Amino acid sequence: MSTHNQILTNARLVLDNEVVHGSLVLKDGLIDAVERRSITLPGTIDCEGDLLMPGLIELHTDNMEKYFQPRPRVSWPSRSAALAHDAQMAASGITTVFDAVSIGDVDDQGMRQNALHQMVEALAEINRSGMARVDHRLHLRCEVCHPDTLARFQSLADLPELGLVSLMDHSPGQRQFVSLDAYRVYYKGKHGFDDASLDAFIERQQDFSAQYSSAYRQAISQACHARGLALASHDDATVEHVAESLEYGTKVAEFPTTLAAATASHRHGMAVMMGAPNVVRGGSHSGNIAASELVRHGVLDILSSDYYPAALLDAVFQVAAMEGGYDLPRAVACAARHPAEAVGLHDRGRIGEGLRADLIRVREIEGYPLVQRVWCAGKQVH
Incomplete structure (x- = not known):
């Protein structure tokens, strides 16, 4: 045959x-x-x-970064890195992946910014050459509190692979980092700050947020609507955050941190996305709302593997098995039909x-x- x-x-x-x-x-x-x-x-x-x-559809994963920098200060050849990531996606049952790359990372010296264009170009190369096993799309994660984010977004906004844009603000004192104590622990561990340098870093990030965040959200959302690109919020914590996201025409609510934000997003027609590792591990690693709680309230719409590709399929079956969970078709839809619909891919899922x-x-x-x-x-x- x-x-x-x-x-x-x-x-x-x-x-x-x-x-x-x-x-x-x-x-x-x-x-x-x-x-x-x-x-x-x-x-x-x-x-x-x-x-x-149906093949799983992944809207938000930074898994590719691990292959471009397998160890600190060790970079890997771009095509080889992209193909290794591609193979892991296929082995995890993911047939469409929106690879998330960050623009305007809070760490200017981190690999995310240094390897940004390498990652984008490598994805395009393996896709267009036919070397990719699965279908790769691009997800731009826009850190709106960074001075260079708008210019970097504009330089990438017309790439044919681009299909999803998320608006993030990881500045201290709000959203994911309402607790400054939690922020201090996280960034001391990640960057090795001492107390004085961390105080200066916090002040700078808060100043950047006040100066750029609102203007960049507005400009990037308008550019996305003009191009027909799906828009996602990130780490909404309050009903006021959700209202703001709705004003920008957001379709996907990525990782809301509270039940109130998730419920409001779902009620207003945004697809609520949570991390599959949150399901598999039994809760959020950063102390936010557990995905299982959103399942029990019927407001979880999309699962994302986030940083661990195999977690996506595992989470589907755990959601179907949990008390008060979804049946298998509905759980599968969270990793296939719903993400496809959220970004306008009506030929799959x-x-x-x-x-x-x-x-x-x-x-x-x-x-x-x-x-x-x-x-x-x-x-x-x-």
């Missing part, structure tokens, strides 16, 4: 609202037919009763006729999901 025409049979198909036993016919990279029966023909692929799910054949075959062993096969646009990539 041609690789352009495949039949996957004897599978449990995870559809929008149910799991059914059946088969999929793939043709020219698309799902040609969804059959609620087994098909016995030469060359069919027997899935042995495993689950067939579900199992349905005419959609891209982005699929993962998953076997459950003692309740743990193991990836058996991955297809991206009908091509087996893992």
